[in-house]
Amino acid sequence: MDESTNELDVxxxxxxxxxxxxxxxxxxxxxQPKALHTFSxxxxxxxxxxxxxxxxxxxxxxxxxxxxxxGQLYASMPTPFERTPSLATLIGGTADxxxxxxxxxxxxxxxxxxxxACNLPKNxxxxxxxAEIQLLQELKTLGFVNRATS
Amino acid sequence: MNEPSHAHKVPSFPVSSKEFSxxxxxxxxxxxxxxxxxxxxxxVTQLGKMGTLLQARKEEGYGAEITFTVSVLLGKHDEPMxxxxxxxxxxxxxxxxxxxxxxxxxxxxxxxRGTLKEIVERVCxxxxx
Numbered sequence: 001m002d003e004s005t006n007e008l009d010v011x012x013x014x015x016x017x018x019x020x021x022x023x024x025x026x027x028x029x030x031x032q033p034k035a036l037h038t039f040s041x042x043x044x045x046x047x048x049x050x051x052x053x054x055x056x057x058x059x060x061x062x063x064x065x066x067x068x069x070x071g072q073l074y075a076s077m078p079t080p081f082e083r084t085p086s087l088a089t090l091i092g093g094t095a096d097x098x099x100x101x102x103x104x105x106x107x108x109x110x111x112x113x114x115x116x117a118c119n120l121p122k123n124x125x126x127x128x129x130x131a132e133i134q135l136l137q138e139l140k141t142l143g144f145v146n147r148a149t150s
Numbered sequence: 151m152n153e154p155s156h157a158h159k160v161p162s163f164p165v166s167s168k169e170f171s172x173x174x175x176x177x178x179x180x181x182x183x184x185x186x187x188x189x190x191x192x193x194v195t196q197l198g199k200m201g202t203l204l205q206a207r208k209e210e211g212y213g214a215e216i217t218f219t220v221s222v223l224l225g226k227h228d229e230p231m232x233x234x235x236x237x238x239x240x241x242x243x244x245x246x247x248x249x250x251x252x253x254x255x256x257x258x259x260x261x262x263r264g265t266l267k268e269i270v271e272r273v274c275x276x277x278x279x
Contacts, residue, residue, distance in 0.1 A: 036182055038163045049164055053182065056198035060255075062184075068164040070189040070253065075203075075224050090203065090223040091253070115200060115224075115255075117186075 039138065043130040050135060054144065057112045063099070063131050064119040071119025074100055076107040084108075090115075098122055102132045109136070109145050168276050174268045177259055185278040186250075190243065193255040194269050201257025202226045204233065206240035208249065216244070223253075232256055235266040239273060248279040 037052045046065050053060040064071065072092030076085045085107035087100055099118025107114045120127055139145040167184040177196050184191040195201065202225030209217050220236040236254050243252065258265065 035169055035180070036167050036184070038165075038167070040163065051165065051167070051184065053193070055195065055200060055257075058200055060193070060200065062165070062186075064164065068185075068187045070186040070191070073223070073253070088224065091205065113200075115203070 037138075037142070041134045043127070043134065045124065045127045045130060048127075048131050048134060050138065052135075052138065052142070054142070058115070059106065059110065059112055059139075059144065060115045060117075061106070061135065062117040062119070063102075063135065065121060065127060065131070067119055069119045070117050072097075072099055072117070074103040074116045074118065075114065076103040076116070077113040078107055078111055085114075091117075098124075098128060102128065102135070105132070106135070106139075110139070112144075166278055168278050170272075170276065172272060174272070175260060175262065175265045177265075179258075179269070179272075181272060181276070183273065183276060183278045188250060189253050190248065190250050190279050191253045191255075192239065192273055193257075194273070195255070195257035196259040197257040199257040200255040202229065202232050202255070204236040204254045204256070205251060206236040206254060207251035208240055208244050218244075229261060231261045231263065231266055232258075235269060238266070238270045242270060242274050243277075243279060246274065246277060246279070248277075250279060 035053060038050065040047060040049045049064045051062040070091070073090040075088045075090055078085045085104050087104055089100065098120050099116055102118065103114050103116040106116065120131060136145060165184055165186055167182065169182045171178065171180045173179065179194060179196050182193040193200065203223040204220055205223055206218065206220045209219065211217055218237055218240050220233045226232060235256065236252065239254065240252050
């Protein structure tokens with residue numbers, strides 16, 4: 001690939017060109033914010049790791065506990081037909097649905113489509129609850145959850 | 151330069167990732183690559199959305215025969231170029247020594263062969279595996 005294509009992403013004086021994505025910044029290369037937001041939180045039952053990626057009315061989220069496996073993958077989206085967002089299990093497919101309700105609640109609270117990769121141990125409802133609390137806190141800080149749903 | 155100047159590596163978090171933005175066939179394209187223990191996640195978007203989610207894996211059959219399978223998890227089941235892209239990516243990553251399946255998210259404006267070929271190249275240039 002011709003290196004000059006990189007110049008198209010940044011103007012000559014470092015000023016950004018308009019981006020089609022609000023979450024991707026093509027501004028000055030010196031301080032480009034990362035689109036993939038990662039953080040870790042120590043909670044009562046363990047160390048949790050999170051990735052949050054904001055897209056256009058969509059969130060990709062990964063949550064792991066002491067592990068870097070992908071976990072079960074869910075997609076949840078609000079539907080005009082009922083109050084409860086739809087849910088699909090994309091990877092995982094066992095009866096144990098760790099993370100399924102988290103995905104649904106996130107879709108409900110943000111109004112967005114959620115793709116959630118959840119790598120939490122089975123039979124740890126405390127950990128699941130703690131993970132959801134941390135996630136919501138972070139989403140509130142980021143401004144993606146800003147009001148109680150009616 | 152081997153990789154785009156604004157590709158970020160995240161070292162201390164258990165999952166390493168890279169993200170970068172480039173122009174593919176005239177369209178601004180954003181890439182996020184994330185390396186999990188058991189999957190490689192590749193998100194490529196021109197629309198700002200995840201688009202179609204595909205899974206691609208390599209399986210070893212009888213007599214060390216290798217087969218690649220691609221399945222659409224969410225989105226366009228009937229877009230052969232997306233499947234072809236997933237197929238190419240799993241073959242290439244496999245060639246490069248990776249045995250992990252791919253989770254691929256493609257939110258593209260353009261499904262042309264040229265675009266998909268370039269996408270495969272950009273991903274392979276920025277390996278996280």
